[in-house]
Amino acid sequence: MREDLEARLLQAVARVVRELAPDAEVDLAAISLVPARSPEHGDYACNAGLVLAKPLRSPPRLLAEKIAAALDAPDVERIEIAGPGFLNLYLARERWHQVVSRVLRAGEAWGRSDASAGETVQVEFVSANPTGPLTIGHGRNAVIGDAVARLFEAVGCKVTREYYFNDGGRQMRVLADSLRARYEQALGREAELPEDGYQGDYLVEIARALADEQGEAWLDAEQDQFKKRAQDAIFADIESTLQRLGISFDVYFNEASLYENGSIDEVLESLRDAGFVYEGEGAVWLDSTHMDLDRDRVLVRSTGEPTYMLPDIAYHREKVSRGFTRIIDVLGPDHIEQFPYVKAATGALGCDVAGLEVVMYQWVNLRSGGEIVKMSTRKASFITIDEVLDQVGSDVFRYFMVERRADTHLDFDLDLARERSDRNPVYKIQYAHARLCSIERKASERGVTLPPIDDLPLQRLDSPGEIELAKRLGHFPDLVVHAARAREPQEVTRYLLDLATAFHTYISDGRGHRVLSEDADLSHARLALVGAIRTTLANGLALLGISAPERM
């Protein structure tokens, strides 16, 4: 609806420009049509008069009037010129009533669109190496990644969820040696963890299970056996955590395969051939200075071992080769700095990297008992997702993880998350949904059934609260598109909280908006509105992977 109006508005602008100053340079992208902030400003507000004032050398209010006169839009009932030169557009009420029937007709598809149809998107997220359980920091990555993937699906993209991991390298050898030590300890022998070994209790448990199962049979086992054992156990644990969050992946991509199929060598050679590699200080360097970046980076250490950057480049070349139109990396601040180098180097290989982008999130601090616990992967102090899930459940966890914009630091307030009360915003939204369901149940108990959608007496929805709610529902598809474009699930949480509040206000502000009454038409109209709100809340929650309970 908004888009149609915007198109007509731009036509009107074009007419006015043609008439007054055909040669003027006008930036049409600067013209916006947005939902008005307050009802005094109508339904939609447009800044075209102000934007055109300069290039057309005319007073903005005068231009606004000309645009208003040139606008051909049957839905627009009235236009006011306000303030410095805004166009305030008032739509006919029937337009908003129609929103209710559209929602009911669309059902689960309400909010979904083909705005980005034809795109194939790969979202790579979590990507934790199998050296330990997922921590709360991975949790933010996991929830954001999955929610962004859901948003892409909602606007018509085909989405591949991918997990990239490395089970090779020094860290895994240390892990293997750590498990061996724990295993020997489990058999009652003297054994010491290697220096900078993995100290977490989870390895003790894995070792105990191994000792119970194998007895002393593994005392002479190879490092590789321990490595595989640890890796399998830890991966099983990671997958079970992800399952608790309702997250599953289409592809698990192993970094080792890039070594096995020769990609690493190929990439290094190609970069060398392209003239972007040189030797210095015993290492092999990426000449990123000549890719418009501020400095060079090491690709192969003086020890002969590649840095993580080289396989990263090979991996991104591999992703691009699979033909995705868009490739998203969900990265924490510790990985973000490498990305421009990886992207530039991948481009230097001749790959089209235009669709490569990052969704970056900031660290999570855990707040408990008024104290802030800084989550640090390096230091031993970390809290696992499972530990938190034991206390709050997936819905609360997911909500809290996407409640803030990804690029701001997140304080996860464990005490608040644990509260099943009005202080906790997840419940406010879910409660509204349950309350709506309750009203529908009540209606069905009383034998009230809705007439066919086309026959609904929606004109009976004439109170300001009802029109306000219908407008809010009407904005939902735009909201989804916007959130997907911004890669910001947070926008959905905010919308849902506002919608839930608007409903609670409507139903209990003492203005007598009883849904079920003696007036059959009014009851039907309001019941239809109830259904539309419920559908929108449920669809919005689904975008976040959060359940919409019918009872609480």
Place this chain on the structure above:
RNA sequence: GGCCCUGUAGCUCAGCUGGAUAGAGCGCUUGCCUCCGGAGCAAGAAGUCGCAGGUUCGAAUCCUGCCAGGGUCACCA
């Protein structure tokens, strides 16, 4: 020192890619359950948008500098 993110109400944060009187949740004050769910609603107090310049009809939003917090800079992915 270089680069990246952040600085908005007592706290945690929005602010729709430059718009009209800067908003929400929590906390605080005061009211509301003979009535479809009080996990709710109504009203109120609370802000030099980190600081200083600049760009223009108009800046929390864009530019520059500074201050503060976090991150990162081949031997950890």
